[in-house]
Amino acid sequence: GAGVSQSPSNKVTEKGKDVELRCDPISGHTALYWYRQSLGQGLEFLIYFQGNSAPDKSGLPSDRFSAERTGGSVSTLTIQRTQQEDSAVYLCASSLRIIAGVSYEQYFGPGTRLTVT
Amino acid sequence: KNEVEQSPQNLTAQEGEFITINCSYSVGISALHWLQQHPGGGIVSLFMLSSGKKKHGRLIATINIQEKHSSLHITASHPRDSAVYICAVGRGSTLGRLYFGRGTQLTVWP
16 A cells, blocks of 8 residues: 655755645554654654644744644645754654554655755 | 664674664663664664564564663675664653664675
């Protein structure tokens, strides 16, 4: 079946512009995660969704970052007034669900490489 | 201090060698994940485990909950195993999110 897809695969934008990154999770997966991988850095958590709600937004680095999910499926990560330090690979993952005490495998998308010039 | 520490940071091996990558963590976990990231960035989940040992082909993952330590072993390594291997943990107290190690860059020469 289809895996997690992300678009665009690459995005070059000028400092100060807004960008939208899209994630299509695996069909039927209720949990969706956004991560960021900066050059030479490890992966860092940004936000996760359970259905359309985001119980944990603690990883969003600033109020310029926001995310939403509609219909329990597609999610959009929006970065307003982009800065050069926002340049990174943004990865999306999905899992079947999230239940306390139970761990589920996460399936990753190919990522969106964002370059802010 | 990162909650998840991996070693070594870089590892070079000759084809056929036995590889071990280590992961230590400092918090209570619900599960530990081993991920593989190839050049080009795609991440694949190799294992998810909360106790004992799992094996898939030439890959073996073990975890010792008491010692807060996990190892990833690759037997009969091959150049196609060259990738970054990432350890990540899930915590019951912060449902859903993963905490990542910095990764181990493995290069296997023919």
